[in-house]
Amino acid sequence: MLDSPRASHKTTLATIAASAGVSVATVSKVVNGREDVSPETRALVEGLLAAHDYSPPSARRPNTVNATVEFLIDGDFSSYATTVVDGVVEAAREAGTAVVVGLMRDQRMGRYPVPPRSWARSLAQTGRTGVIVVTGELTGAHVDALAAVNVPLVVIDPLNMPRREVASVGSTNFTGGMSATNHLLAQGHRRIAWVGGPPGSQCNQARLHGYRAAMESAGLAPAPEHIVNEDFRYDAGRRLGARILAGPDRPTAVVGGCDSIALGIMEAARTLGLRVPDDLSVTGFDDTELAPMAAPPLTTVRQPLREMGRVALRTVLRMAGGERLDSHHVELATELVVRESTAPPR
Incomplete structure (x- = not known):
């Protein structure tokens, strides 16, 4: 007798994607109620989700109080990054959320030390509610790996945008x-x-x-x-x-x-x-x-910078709670600050 799909409690988006013959990102869109999926694909994916009795982490974890967000700096702890993290921590304190700060890679190494899937699994296994990456250069593999373990991602001032649907916060x-x-x-x-x-x-x-x-x-x-x-x-x-x-x-x-x-x-x-x-x-x-x-x-x-950090934290918590984003990219206004390093030419 074959086991029912419902027998597995380890079903992931990757499992559903493989069964449906679509990408993990497509399954993630269906789970999050995105509209940019064809009706046929949506029906197929929803049927498989129901057959596997799949429920996203947001449904199992309805609020984000006492949650933990990973804040990753892709490079050095610069004055820029530390100012952003100040905003992240301020917003996290208001939400009752913990923040863990770390380096995604040492810039001197020139590449990521951990494969994307292993990295994402580690984040999921340690109970991370979401991930914020500042000035990162992520790949599509990183995005897919996080989607497969249902860990939402927000990037701040990314060096590149691996997927159009990745939530990001920047300035004008x-x-x-x-x-x-x-x-x-x-x-x-x-x-x-x-x-x-x-x-x-x-x-x-x-x-x-x-x-x-x-x-x-x-x-x-x-x-x-x-x-x-x-x-x-x-x-x-x-x-x-x-x-x-x-x-x-x-x-x-x-x-x-x-x-x-x-x-x-x-x-x-x-x-x-x-x-x-x-x-x-x-x-x-x-x-x-x-x-x-x-x-x-x-x-x-x-x-x-601080407000960018605050917006990123609030956004990742909204995503973790299953909320649909009105826009995947937020731009905050810049302002010229005139001091003493500029003057008319002589």
Whole structure:
């Protein structure tokens, strides 16, 4: 006699997906009530879910009080990441939820130390309600692995977006890049360079597009050698800044893709005997705690980092509770903060 499908209490979305001949993401959409699934596929998946007596974790765990959310930093504990986690912890305290903070990978290793399936299983086995990843570069395999064990995912300022349906929280990066550049243009600068983060990073690309749009609106075409991208790190800003500032037709201003890059550019200028802002104006992006402590204090684009963390925590708890999201991407407004690192060119 064959065992009934109901006999198994370990049915996962992967089991249903294999039986239906569809992806785990498709099964997850049906479970979460998403509308972007064909009626035929929905009926097939719902039939299999019923046959296996499947109930999502949200149905077995109706509230998130005393739940635990994993907050993962994909790289180093930067000032940016620690400010975001402050917001996550604040919102978690209000919700009665615990937060575990860790590194998803050591940036020096260059790759993830644990295979996606093993990583996801470990999170599920330790009772994680959800996962928040900041500035991560996840793959489709990571997303599918989490869906298979019913652990919701929210990403903050991701370097890439492995799936359109992944919930994300960010800021108005395009507008921020444009506002920093327009500020320099309004001061009279015309030779304005750009030093950004990873070329494939979505937030970096949006900021760069904002810079380009502002320059184009002013009728200016930056020299190709004045636009460089590498990494959101101080060392990259110092190295690339030195290259640009030592070259011919030196720019009078530089837009940095983040505060760490901007501080590196300022150090490169100091090493070359240039004064900020007398000889060079510099802007950053993020408004981390380092910006007002710089010498001189850094003009930058403020991201609402704490609020981004709070929104991410609330979103992952809503997902864990089975709530459907009105939008999978939330953008919070940026704001230009003018300090002392920018001035009209001399």
